[in-house]
Amino acid sequence: MYAFDYHRPTSARQAADLASQFEDMKFLAGGHTLLPTMKMRLAGPTNLVDLGQIAELRGIERSGDTLSIGAMTKHAEVAHSADVRQAIPALAELAEVIGDPHVRNRGTMGGSVANNDPSADYPAACLALNATIVTDRREIAADDFFQGIFTTALDEGEIITRIAFPVPSQAAYAKFRNPASRYALVGVFVARFADGVRMAVTGAGSNGVFRMPEMEQALAQNFAPEALNGIAAPEDEMNSDIHADAAYRAHLVGVMTRRAVQAAASRS
Amino acid sequence: MATVSLTVNGQSVTADVDPRTLLVQFLRDNLRLTGTHVGCDTSQCGACVVHLNGEAVKSCTTLAVQADAGVVTTIEGLAQGGELHPMQAAFREHHGLQCGYCTPGMIMSAVDIVNRKGPDLDEQTIRAELEGNLCRCTGYHNIVKAVAAGAQAMAEAPLQQAAE
Numbered sequence: 001m002y003a004f005d006y007h008r009p010t011s012a013r014q015a016a017d018l019a020s021q022f023e024d025m026k027f028l029a030g031g032h033t034l035l036p037t038m039k040m041r042l043a044g045p046t047n048l049v050d051l052g053q054i055a056e057l058r059g060i061e062r063s064g065d066t067l068s069i070g071a072m073t074k075h076a077e078v079a080h081s082a083d084v085r086q087a088i089p090a091l092a093e094l095a096e097v098i099g100d101p102h103v104r105n106r107g108t109m110g111g112s113v114a115n116n117d118p119s120a121d122y123p124a125a126c127l128a129l130n131a132t133i134v135t136d137r138r139e140i141a142a143d144d145f146f147q148g149i150f151t152t153a154l155d156e157g158e159i160i161t162r163i164a165f166p167v168p169s170q171a172a173y174a175k176f177r178n179p180a181s182r183y184a185l186v187g188v189f190v191a192r193f194a195d196g197v198r199m200a201v202t203g204a205g206s207n208g209v210f211r212m213p214e215m216e217q218a219l220a221q222n223f224a225p226e227a228l229n230g231i232a233a234p235e236d237e238m239n240s241d242i243h244a245d246a247a248y249r250a251h252l253v254g255v256m257t258r259r260a261v262q263a264a265a266s267r268s
Numbered sequence: 269m270a271t272v273s274l275t276v277n278g279q280s281v282t283a284d285v286d287p288r289t290l291l292v293q294f295l296r297d298n299l300r301l302t303g304t305h306v307g308c309d310t311s312q313c314g315a316c317v318v319h320l321n322g323e324a325v326k327s328c329t330t331l332a333v334q335a336d337a338g339v340v341t342t343i344e345g346l347a348q349g350g351e352l353h354p355m356q357a358a359f360r361e362h363h364g365l366q367c368g369y370c371t372p373g374m375i376m377s378a379v380d381i382v383n384r385k386g387p388d389l390d391e392q393t394i395r396a397e398l399e400g401n402l403c404r405c406t407g408y409h410n411i412v413k414a415v416a417a418g419a420q421a422m423a424e425a426p427l428q429q430a431a432e
């Protein structure tokens with residue numbers, strides 16, 4: 001790991017001020033993406049601004065039809081939160097299958113969303129639930145936030161503070177895990193709202209997390225796995241690697257979407 | 269340099285470290301607590317698992333400065349007065365190790381599982397909870413048996429559990 005200077009602000013304001021002072025700076029959240037990358041010397045920021053002591057970035061709150069989760073909330077906290085289990089059980093279940101117990105004890109929602117790994121789980125939940133990514137500067141709709149592999153709408157030095165999720169009437173996440181890495185080979189989040197259905201796919205797309213409007217419309221008509229008959233994910237837009245080729249991933253999108261719909265529909 | 273103050277296995281330690289020092293390096297190199305192992309450079313194997321503020325974490329993927337003011341328990345902190353912790357004893361009894369490289373991480377994870385889920389653990393739960401710990405030798409069967417037995421033994425030895 002290359003050397004860096006370490007800073008530990010106690011407010012988002014301080015963190016933003018620090019960030020604006022340094023050219024080659026990175027925020028440190030749970031560190032479970034950033035530190036492995038730095039150990040490999042694939043990243044070498046000269047300054048690390050640790051968000052770990054900023055109380056305002058933590059906490060889970062339900063108010064009306066919105067569940068708001070602080071950026072520094074760890075995966076294990078989301079998995080075990082009574083509020084999350086009650087409002088959006090699918091989100092707690094998603095958090096529970098991220099990595100392994102140790103990863104879940106350190107990794108954070110904000111870090112995962114900011115990173116936008118094409119195989120990460122939370123981006124699918126944010127996009128399917130029509131979440132709002134709240135930063136220290138503005139509010140960004142998930143549809144505008146995720147802009148392709150490891151790319152987001154975040155500007156330099158911008159801090160995610162919270163993520164606000166509209167509470168759906170029914171939702172589920174179906175994940176086909178890569179048995180070695182635990183990341184999603186394909187993961188599909190389906191959410192049903194009073195005014196329609198949204199779904200999002202992670203792991204599969206060559207351009208990162210994506211929605212399939214054709215499936216959403218079919219599911220809005222009939223919220224059942226059969227509604228998806230005849231609709232396939234476009235193979236030429238799927239990722240292909242040693243773990244699975246594009247045809248296999250495209251097929252899995254159909255399978256995992258059906259499973260998610262089935263699980264969501266059986267929820268009261 | 270940055271200053272780190274920690275409680276490690278019940279003892280307070282303060283040291284000046286290079287900020288890039290990983291918690292595992294701090295434990296092994298500064299404190300000479302070499303029971304915590306490093307088995308990979310991809311944060312996947314779990315040989316480095318310790319408890320930080322009561323939670324099992326990978327010390328190879330945590331900076332020492334991130335743990336500042338925290339309470340750390342390593343494998344060296346489990347045995348009390350020369351007597352093995354019930355989970356350690358169970359690993360010995362049930363042949364839950366061969367080369368032993370993964371064992372400190374396995375045992376720290378196992379104790380964490382019992383702390384979270386109680387002493388009655390079925391095989392499926394143990395296997396799922398050990399997902400972050402890899403073993404190249406045993407094929408896991410005896411590890412699973414050891415964890416189940418160790419969990420029961422921990423329930424019967426409340427004093428030792430409290431000491432941890």
Ligand SMILES: Cc1cc2nc3c(=O)[nH]c(=O)nc-3n(C[C@H](O)[C@H](O)[C@H](O)COP(=O)(O)OP(=O)(O)OC[C@H]3O[C@@H](n4cnc5c(N)ncnc54)[C@H](O)[C@@H]3O)c2cc1C
Nearest residue numbers: 027029030031032033034099107108111120121160182183
């Ligand atoms: C063994 C292993 C298995 C894993 N398996 C999975 C899995 O199955 N599914 C999955 O989704 N993920 C998985 N992960 C990734 C894990 O969830 C990471 O913790 C997560 O992606 C990043 O979160 P973090 O808090 O660790 O962020 P960090 O690593 O600290 O930061 C990641 C990036 O986000 C930036 N950042 C962090 N917080 C903010 C913020 N609030 N505002 C702006 N920028 C910010 C940082 O500057 C950095 O660039 C795994 C990781 C490991 C090591």
Ligand code: FES
Nearest residue numbers: 307311313314328
């Ligand atoms: S050394 Fe392998 S996970 Fe820490």
Ligand code: FES
Nearest residue numbers: 366368403404405
């Ligand atoms: S006993 Fe050798 S790696 Fe587990």
